[in-house]
Amino acid sequence: MTDREIKDMEYGAGVQLSPIATQLKESSIRTIANFGMTQPDVTPLWFGESDIPTPEFIRQAASDSLSQGDTRYTPNNGAPALRRALADYQRRLYHTPFDENNIVVTVSGTNAIMLAAQTCVSAGDKVVVITPVFPTLFAVPELLGAKVVQHPLIQVDNRFELDLDALFSQAKDAKAIIINSPANPTGWCASQQEVEAICQFARTHHVWVIADEVYARHTYESESAPSFCQFMKESDPIIVCNSFSKAWSMTGWRLGWLTLPKSITPTITKLIEYNVSCAPGFVQAGGLAAVTQGESFIEQSRERYTQARALVLKWLSDIPGTTLYDMPATFYAFLKIEGLGDNSQPYILQMIEKAKVGVAPGEAFGQGGEGHLRICYGCDLKRLNQALSQLRAYLIAHPCRNNEDESAILK
Structure with missing residues (x-):
């Protein structure tokens, strides 16, 4: 058919x-x-x-939690212990002042992207998506009725680069920019200067930034890729999406998180209630083990x-x-x-x-x-x-x- x-x-x-x-x-x-x-x-x-x-210590933590009967509803925005651990994890990596009230646990990184988009994108809005990119990132705003404009990276010799001036020209009348860095499929990674410049553009022009940082730990020159968490302020229109899938080999676990201004946490929490209700407790127990014991x-x-x-x-x-x-x-x-x-x-x-x-x-x-x-x-x-x-x-x-x-x- x-x-x-x-x-x-x-x-x-x-x-x-x-x-x-x-x-x-x-x-x-x-x-x-x-x-x-x-x-x-x-x-x-x-x-x-x-x-x-998935490492054995993560599987064991989830198994122990399941054996103890952790099978009931959890808070919409995630178990407090996991949210605190994620805040500590990001403070160590990025020296950010954000605490657990800036963290919301999601059912996968894909769910994180959908929740972020539902929070700030409406039907008819213009959304600029930096491509090439995993198709979910332009399909999500399309599902919400947004007008998606793809902004391709430029190819210089054997590398990809982002033309910031062209991006800002295209996005000045947009509701949101969606960026994946480090990027699937290209392996491109925004520089610290580029991330900071996009943050400044977002706060100056009141354009939302939805940043997919699922591959942040898969870099070869540093402990982590440059993150929007390093530069975003409490009042900035920026939401950072992340996942346990890649860093800790937990693709089938479907667990992720958002880092966002405290002011929009209640809205996201309501959306979680009407999307998926909550992440399973025993899965979050595995995530807690990953984020606290998984550096090696x-x-x-x-x-x-x-x-x-x-x-x-x-x-x-x-x-x-x-x-x-x-x-x-x-x-x-x-x-x-x-x-x-x-x-x-x-x-x-x-x-x-x-x-x-x-x-x-x-x-x-x-x-x-x-x-x-x-x-x-x-x-x-x-x-x-x-x-x-x-x-x-x-x-x-x-x-x-x-x-x-x-x-x-x-x-």
Whole structure:
């Protein structure tokens, strides 16, 4: 059934589905993954998660909590002990004066983004989203009826950069800016000066900033990436979204948090009540263990990702017709393929069949992502080394050609 057929479908006495919901695009990443999962012996580099399991001390804390019967409702804005621990964690990293009253616990980083957007975005508002970016960040304001304007990063040699002047010109009449730094899929990371400048713009022009900092701890030059928490003031229109998923390998736990001005905490808390009610207590117990005991795990993970990044450079940095961008943060490589165009799915599907490696299509991440592939290198080093070797051989043997017929690619 086509999107148009779904849109036109009537239920009961002429009742239709929401046009905003029906017109949302399906994730092409999931399309690739669904196909890849049906093929034998494929190394999956398509999803944004590490294969490192959640550490045992986190699992044990949650298990103990569950065994003790921690299965009832919790406060809408999160368990007080976890909120205090998150405030202490951020004070240590960013020297911020914010306390637990600036922290709200959410059911995942995705839920954090939705709550932030629901707080400050209304139907018809203009929202500027810096791209390429994980599709949730432009889908959320679209679901709320906002007019989303994508602002692509610029490409300079083998790195991505943010044109601040162009961003500010485009956003001066916007209701909000959504920024993901460090960024999925590019690995780009805003500098401290850029973060500070955006904070100043927000307070001067009364534009909200929703900052997704899920990958803040996945940097290679410092303990943490520059954060909006370092510069935001209590009165600033800034909301910082974070998650336990990446730093502590807790993707399936669905736990996140917001850092925000105290004045809007009551509004967010009400939204949580009407969205998800609260995060489970035993899951928050695991989060408390992560944030209070997890620094050594983060450091060990960073060491492995550093080795993995070196393998990416070894295998993919010098292939004719491609550009491998700098990787200052995250566990993603973003690879530009000359001639790939704006529909890389046929090329990737063939890659899965012939090279036994699956990656994510760049166009899934919005403007600036077309013609690229995203490779998640957060997997076992031995397996990654073999997969990258196979990927290199495939890219060399199957160069793209501009305007090549898609049916020919699949032959």
